[in-house]
Amino acid sequence: MPKYIFISGGVISGLGKGITSASIGLLLKSSGHKVVPIKCENYLNIDAGTINPIEHGDVFLCEDGTEADMDIGSYEKFLDQNMSRGNFITIGQIYKYVIDKERRFEYDGEDVEAIPHVTDEILRRIDKVIKDQGGEIGLIELGGTVGEYQNALYYEAARMLSFRKPGDVLHIHVSYVPNPQHLGEPKTKPAQLSVRTLNSLGIQPDILIARSHKPLDKRRKERLSLFCNLMEEDVMTSYDVSSVYEIPLILHKQNLAARILLKLNIKHIQPQLNEWNKFVEKVQVKKNKKIRIAIVGKYFATGEYQLRDSYAALFDAIDHASWAHNIESEVDWIDAEKVEKEGIEKFIQKVDGIIVPIGWGERGAEGMIQAASYAREHKIPYLGLCYGMQLAAISFARDVLGLHKANTEENDPNTPDPIIHIIPAQKEIIERRAYGGTMRLGAWEAIIKQGSFADEIYSSHDGYIKPEKFLISERHRHRYEFNDEYTQPFEKEGMHISARSKVEGLAEIIELTKDKHPFYIGIQGHPEYKSRPLKPHPLFLEFITACVKSM
Numbered sequence: 126m127p128k129y130i131f132i133s134g135g136v137i138s139g140l141g142k143g144i145t146s147a148s149i150g151l152l153l154k155s156s157g158h159k160v161v162p163i164k165c166e167n168y169l170n171i172d173a174g175t176i177n178p179i180e181h182g183d184v185f186l187c188e189d190g191t192e193a194d195m196d197i198g199s200y201e202k203f204l205d206q207n208m209s210r211g212n213f214i215t216i217g218q219i220y221k222y223v224i225d226k227e228r229r230f231e232y233d234g235e236d237v238e239a240i241p242h243v244t245d246e247i248l249r250r251i252d253k254v255i256k257d258q259g260g261e262i263g264l265i266e267l268g269g270t271v272g273e274y275q276n277a278l279y280y281e282a283a284r285m286l287s288f289r290k291p292g293d294v295l296h297i298h299v300s301y302v303p304n305p306q307h308l309g310e311p312k313t314k315p316a317q318l319s320v321r322t323l324n325s326l327g328i329q330p331d332i333l334i335a336r337s338h339k340p341l342d343k344r345r346k347e348r349l350s351l352f353c354n355l356m357e358e359d360v361m362t363s364y365d366v367s368s369v370y371e372i373p374l375i376l377h378k379q380n381l382a383a384r385i386l387l388k389l390n391i392k393h394i395q396p397q398l399n400e401w402n403k404f405v406e407k408v409q410v411k412k413n414k415k416i417r418i419a420i421v422g423k424y425f426a427t428g429e430y431q432l433r434d435s436y437a438a439l440f441d442a443i444d445h446a447s448w449a450h451n452i453e454s455e456v457d458w459i460d461a462e463k464v465e466k467e468g469i470e471k472f473i474q475k476v477d478g479i480i481v482p483i484g485w486g487e488r489g490a491e492g493m494i495q496a497a498s499y500a501r502e503h504k505i506p507y508l509g510l511c512y513g514m515q516l517a518a519i520s521f522a523r524d525v526l527g528l529h530k531a532n533t534e535e536n537d538p539n540t541p542d543p544i545i546h547i548i549p550a551q552k553e554i555i556e557r558r559a560y561g562g563t564m565r566l567g568a569w570e571a572i573i574k575q576g577s578f579a580d581e582i583y584s585s586h587d588g589y590i591k592p593e594k595f596l597i598s599e600r601h602r603h604r605y606e607f608n609d610e611y612t613q614p615f616e617k618e619g620m621h622i623s624a625r626s627k628v629e630g631l632a633e634i635i636e637l638t639k640d641k642h643p644f645y646i647g648i649q650g651h652p653e654y655k656s657r658p659l660k661p662h663p664l665f666l667e668f669i670t671a672c673v674k675s676m
Contacts, residue, residue: 127255128293128389131283133267133330135300135319140336141372142299143196145363146266147203148373149297152382153262154204155396161260162200162212163251164193166268167275169217174602183437186600186654187213190567195437196266202441202657203373211254216278219246244282251282262389271298272322284327295388298323298330299363302337302345311337313348320353331388332359332381340364359384368408370658373401404448404659412453416477416672418443419457421464421496423489439482439510442656446665452673464492469499478506478644478672481513483602483651487536494520501637506644506671508664511603514647515545518607518635521620526611535605546608548631569626569650570598571633577623579634579646586663597624599633599650606649607632624648644671 130149134142143164150160170176173184174192185198193213201208223246227237235242255263267283269276287294300316316335323330333355335341341349341362350357361379363372376382377396386393424435440456447454459472461484469492473479479500481493493513497520500507509517515533522531522544530537533545548565573580573595583590583597590597609632612622619641624634637645648664656662 127260127263129263130295131265132297133271135271136315137301140299143199144369144372145299147199148376150264151203151373152377152396155398156382156394159261160264161255161258162264164196164213164266165279166194166215171217186602188568198438205657214250219243243278247282248286280326296328296330297332299334302335304338311345313345317352334361334363337364370405408448413451415453417455418478419459419473419476420480421459421461421493422482423461423484436482438653442653442665445656445658445661446669449661450669461489461492464495469495477675480508482510484512490536498524506675508668509647514649517647519544525618526614543608544611545605548606565601565603568598569601570596571624571626573597573624578636579623582663582667589663599652600654601650
């Protein structure tokens with residue numbers, strides 16, 4: 126029978142509950158246990174695909190096409206295992222399933238209620254994914270914070286499971302211990318109240334992880350132990366660090382895995398963390414060189430603030446590749462809308478590389494096209510991701526082929542030169558406004574052109590290409606494609622298609638030859654979603670190398 130660990134949060138959102146869950150997963154996996162992480166989200170969306178990234182952060186894309194919360198990405202990176210549809214639950218999925226089932230008269234005329242029908246469906250899904258993935262321990266992260274009405278049914282389901290399977294369920298609560306500047310000492314009352322709220326839902330945490338600015342002292346741990354009904358060794362601290370990848374090691378020093386396994390009556394084996402330790406040392410070591418990368422995107426601004434989470438996977442991929450090269454990468458966040466109004470020269474002074482990432486729609490697109498042109502004309506290493514590939518193609522058509530009104534049908538349906546056009550299968554979907562989960566999603570294989578720059582990059586890194594078939598695989602999330610009617614003039618002027626999808630023959634990678642540009646690559650897929658801390662993606666590794674050479 127599987128064991129269950131529920132991880133809840135208190136006081137404020139954004140505490141790092143996802144990183145904590147991923148860290149626990151890493152520790153347990155490193156102890157030899159098969160862990161299945163699950164994220165329970167509160168919103169009524171079926172998935173995260175239709176949510177503005179400014180609203181809820183970067184949508185993480187799985188191999189099977191699931192558009193999920195970015196915590197799913199943290200699980201993939203820390204555990205080095207792919208997540209899928211079953212690992213991501215939203216309350217919208219649950220309600221839809223229960224209502225559809227009621228409409229089919231599958232409840233035999235019962236009144237369908239939140240309890241037990243919704244809670245039972247939550248638990249059914251948790252059990253199903255643990256079983257389907259051969260799990261020994263289910264690691265269930267409850268979205269939001271304790272006390273919110275939106276997630277009350279998740280907590281009730283967790284309480285019910287604790288009652289049904291005593292000894293097999295563990296509750297870990299992550300709460301905040303602030304250190305107000307005017308007081309000069311950490312205050313435990315917010316965490317105490319958070320645990321008290323959890324108690325009111327019928328749940329007593331087995332372990333408390335206190336998020337704080339600095340490590341908690343013995344006095345604070347004693348207070349939390351006393352007022353939260355916990356043994357002192359079950360009160361742990363997770364404090365601010367320069368890299369989130371240090372968190373598993375911080376928790377390991379406090380014997381977290383040992384405490385969890387003891388409480389679940391599972392034999393404890395010391396976690397094997399040698400590789401992770403070496404990686405963290407590489408992150409922390411003083412870097413030999415520093416490069417500057419400009420990301421010209423459209424999802425940075427939120428009011429008067431800038432939001433890193435909108436491109437979380439991209440920032441992670443840059444970090445992974447930079448650390449592998451012992452390079453420090455400083456990133457300039459450039460708002461594409463401002464570039465449209467004021468010109469690219471004002472925002473790009475001295476950069477060693479330019480990235481244009483994912484995006485949709487007309488807003489900011491011309492600014493991103495300017496960035497693609499600037500990188501090409503000034504021989505600055507350029508990496509275009511999805512929309513960044515499409516806009517690089519439009520830039521080339523306008524500047525080099527002289528097609529001054531070239532565009533994507535997404536932004537100008539009447540353009541005389543639709544360099545980027547809608548996938549035929551998507552046209553009817555758009556007309557029906559069926560946007561959720563209807564794009565070209567998930568992992569798609571492509572045949573890479575032998576002798577191309579892309580071939581050279583992928584072939585030089587183990588595990589990213591099937592040499593006998595010249596196949597690569599990247600995750601996709603888009604509706605529009607490069608228009609093959611323009612292939613010949615593009616190729617004639619030096620912009621080559623170096624990979625095509627195995628099934629449809631669609632353009633997957635475009636590149637300028639190395640005699641024309643040191644590094645100019647656009648890819649329709651999303652390599653950033655496949656980057657792992659211990660295995661950076663080849664495109665990012667080689668992009669960083671090119672940036673260093675351009676210094």
